[in-house]
Structures are given as C-alpha cells and as structure tokens.
Amino acid sequence: MSIGEGSDTNLNTMRGRDFPAIRQFTVFMENRVGQLLEVVRRFEGTGIRVAALSINDSAECAFVRLVLSDCERGRELLERAGLAIIETDLLGVELPDGPQPLLRVCTALLAAEINIIQAYPLLSRPNGEPAVALMVDNIDLAMDTLNNKGFRMITEGDLKDDSIE
Incomplete structure (x- = not known):
C-alpha cells in the first residue's frame, strides 16, 4: 500500500480551490544598476505584462515584488532564470x-x-x-x-x- 492510499484526507492545496486572489512574486536580487531591467526584460516578447510593481531596497539587496498577467508562465520564466523568488497571495x-x-x-x-x-x-x-x-x-x-x-x-x-x- 502506498502512503495515503485509502485515506479520506483531502490533499488539495490552496491553489487547488477556486481562490480569487492574485499572486505576487518577490524577487531577491543584488542592489545594483540594471538589475530591474534584467528582470523586466525577461518578459519581453512573451505576452506577459507586469501588472503591478513594488521595490524595496537596502544597501546590499533589493526585493522586487511583481504581479504578472500570466502567473504560471511568469513563474516558469523567473525560475528558469535562476532567480530567488517567493510566491504569495x-x-x-x-x-x-x-x-x-x-x-x-x-x-x-x-x-x-x-x-x-x-x-x-x-x-x-x-x-x-x-x-x-x-x-x-x-x-x-x-x-x-x-x-x-x-x-x-x-x-x-x-x-x-x-x-x-
């Protein structure tokens, strides 16, 4: 018997339900000239728009918060770029x-x-x-x-x- 087989526990995640929230991606990056351009440029030609943007920075690093027009494809692009991201609702x-x-x-x-x-x-x-x-x-x-x-x-x-x- 595999783990969880026959269990009555519902294993749906938050994303598995009809949840009318929007996802935000927080991208952690070095605080230096041109870093935001490099992130935004990744969406060029993809049909994915930046729908919202917020930037918090310190001397060493910056946190760029993005809401994208296509979250699934946007996450894939950010992950493929090797960027450190956190996803929140x-x-x-x-x-x-x-x-x-x-x-x-x-x-x-x-x-x-x-x-x-x-x-x-x-x-x-x-x-x-x-x-x-x-x-x-x-x-x-x-x-x-x-x-x-x-x-x-x-x-x-x-x-x-x-x-x-």
Missing part, C-alpha cells in the same frame, strides 16, 4: 466610484480588524477601473468582508490580456 480590489475610494476599502478592513501589510496600485486596469493589490493578515476574512460590502475582487483572470501574445 494578494487581494486585488477594484476601487469604487466616488470620493475617497481607498478610504472606503481601508474602513471596511479596519471594521473587520484586518491589517494591511503591503499595498500598491495595479498598473493594469481590469475593466478600465483603478485597482489596488493588498497583502493582508487574513486574506479569507478580507475577501469575505469586501465582498459583503459590495467591492469587486480582481482575480488572475482579470489580469490576462488575450490580445497580447
């Missing part, structure tokens, strides 16, 4: 019409006692509307909270652009 949320849309998002999350760890705008505008990518301390509760308040979540499918190939 972010919450993508379309900003509503009206004054102070970010205030409305923050207020909804605060009411549920959800902490925002990172935030940055999406360069790509799914549905033509402004949107932000958020790393939060409880993504499931954040999604439920924002859905219940009528916010529209951005998924990886919203970031794909079939016209680019």
Whole structure:
C-alpha cells in the first residue's frame, strides 16, 4: 500500500480551490544598476505584462515584488532564470466610484480588524477601473468582508490580456 492510499484526507492545496486572489512574486536580487531591467526584460516578447510593481531596497539587496498577467508562465520564466523568488497571495480590489475610494476599502478592513501589510496600485486596469493589490493578515476574512460590502475582487483572470501574445 502506498502512503495515503485509502485515506479520506483531502490533499488539495490552496491553489487547488477556486481562490480569487492574485499572486505576487518577490524577487531577491543584488542592489545594483540594471538589475530591474534584467528582470523586466525577461518578459519581453512573451505576452506577459507586469501588472503591478513594488521595490524595496537596502544597501546590499533589493526585493522586487511583481504581479504578472500570466502567473504560471511568469513563474516558469523567473525560475528558469535562476532567480530567488517567493510566491504569495494578494487581494486585488477594484476601487469604487466616488470620493475617497481607498478610504472606503481601508474602513471596511479596519471594521473587520484586518491589517494591511503591503499595498500598491495595479498598473493594469481590469475593466478600465483603478485597482489596488493588498497583502493582508487574513486574506479569507478580507475577501469575505469586501465582498459583503459590495467591492469587486480582481482575480488572475482579470489580469490576462488575450490580445497580447
């Protein structure tokens, strides 16, 4: 008998479920001139767009956080390049019409006692509307909270652009 055979344990991972999050890749690199260009250039001619970007640097190294229009192919390119990466889930949320849309998002999350760890705008505008990518301390509760308040979540499918190939 093989390991796990006959077990009733569900072995699906988070990626195995219908999870409306977007993936972020954090790329660790030496902090020197031209390194960002080298990373971004890897997507040239592939049809993969950088949908969001954030950079944190120190004297010795830099952390480049990317959201890509095609996460599966993007991860493959980054791994093939031998880059050190970490993959995490972010919450993508379309900003509503009206004054102070970010205030409305923050207020909804605060009411549920959800902490925002990172935030940055999406360069790509799914549905033509402004949107932000958020790393939060409880993504499931954040999604439920924002859905219940009528916010529209951005998924990886919203970031794909079939016209680019």
